[in-house]
Amino acid sequence: MKPYPSTPQLADASEGLLSSGHLWLREYVAGLRLRFQMKPSGLLVFGDRQRVFDDVPPSYEHAVRHVREQFDRDAFHDAVDDPSAYVFFGVTPCNVGIDYDWDRIPPFLGCAVWNEANERLLPIDKAERVFERLGLAPANVFQKEVSVRDFHPERFEIPESAWYDGPAAGVVIENRGGGRALIQETRVKEQVDHEPLNGEPTAVSHSLVTKPRVNRAIKATETHGKTATTTEIHARVFEMIVREEYTRLEHGNIDWKTLRSAVGSVVAERFDELADN
Numbered sequence: 001m002k003p004y005p006s007t008p009q010l011a012d013a014s015e016g017l018l019s020s021g022h023l024w025l026r027e028y029v030a031g032l033r034l035r036f037q038m039k040p041s042g043l044l045v046f047g048d049r050q051r052v053f054d055d056v057p058p059s060y061e062h063a064v065r066h067v068r069e070q071f072d073r074d075a076f077h078d079a080v081d082d083p084s085a086y087v088f089f090g091v092t093p094c095n096v097g098i099d100y101d102w103d104r105i106p107p108f109l110g111c112a113v114w115n116e117a118n119e120r121l122l123p124i125d126k127a128e129r130v131f132e133r134l135g136l137a138p139a140n141v142f143q144k145e146v147s148v149r150d151f152h153p154e155r156f157e158i159p160e161s162a163w164y165d166g167p168a169a170g171v172v173i174e175n176r177g178g179g180r181a182l183i184q185e186t187r188v189k190e191q192v193d194h195e196p197l198n199g200e201p202t203a204v205s206h207s208l209v210t211k212p213r214v215n216r217a218i219k220a221t222e223t224h225g226k227t228a229t230t231t232e233i234h235a236r237v238f239e240m241i242v243r244e245e246y247t248r249l250e251h252g253n254i255d256w257k258t259l260r261s262a263v264g265s266v267v268a269e270r271f272d273e274l275a276d277n
């Protein structure tokens with residue numbers, strides 16, 4: 001699978017990026033980078049920046065579930081001669097210091113599509129349409145087709161994020177030729193708080209398995225036409241917790257397997273409480 005493309009800081013970008021043409025300015029969302037590819041059989045294969053997953057890590061489970069549920073495999077298979085010639089790149093938002101509105105921000109935001117036949121990324125406007133057609137949200141764009149003559153990096157101010165009340169973590173500047181660069185927001189870095197979640201997994205789970213999270217998991221399950229069983233709710237709540245408390249859990253050196261088991265026990269308690277009401 002094609003490796004995840006790097007995005008240099010603006011100061012390190014190629015000279016051609018700002019020399020001519022037009023630019024798209026999209027929000028840089030903090031989180032983990034995810035790529036995937038569809039095999040001719042219809043199987044979706046996932047990976048991060050460096051590796052292809054044999055088993056999906058907990059930090060990616062929420063996004064992988066979302067892609068599997070939303071990606072229109074039939075439409076994609078009918079639209080191209082060789083599905084495996086394309087690699088989809090995006091971000092799975094998780095809490096690495098920015099507390100996004102987790103009810104609104106999608107588990108996966110599409111950023112780019114690689115065409116193996118042409119050995120290049122699709123133009124950004126075409127990639128955006130591809131993600132939308134196949135059922136996935138593309139990364140949100142602040143401005144489209146900005147002439148390079150009208151873009152002045154030294155005077156550029158980072159816009160407000162579409163996904164929380166505060167400035168975006170950065171802005172990715174792109175052109176139709178695949179050139180790109182990143183301007184990061186220094187104020188966001190200064191606000192990052194990674195207070196670790198320490199403690200025995202059962203105690204940690206009791207603080208994290210909240211009734212609102214259980215209710216959200218039940219709603220999401222029913223939205224996809226499934227029965228809200230304890231097993232299904234357990235899986236979704238665990239994914240929410242990992243996504244929304246990612247860095248605090250990482251810094252607390254919580255064992256994922258032990259935490260998953262502890263979350264299951266508390267979910268069963270909360271689920272029974274809701275059923276009795």
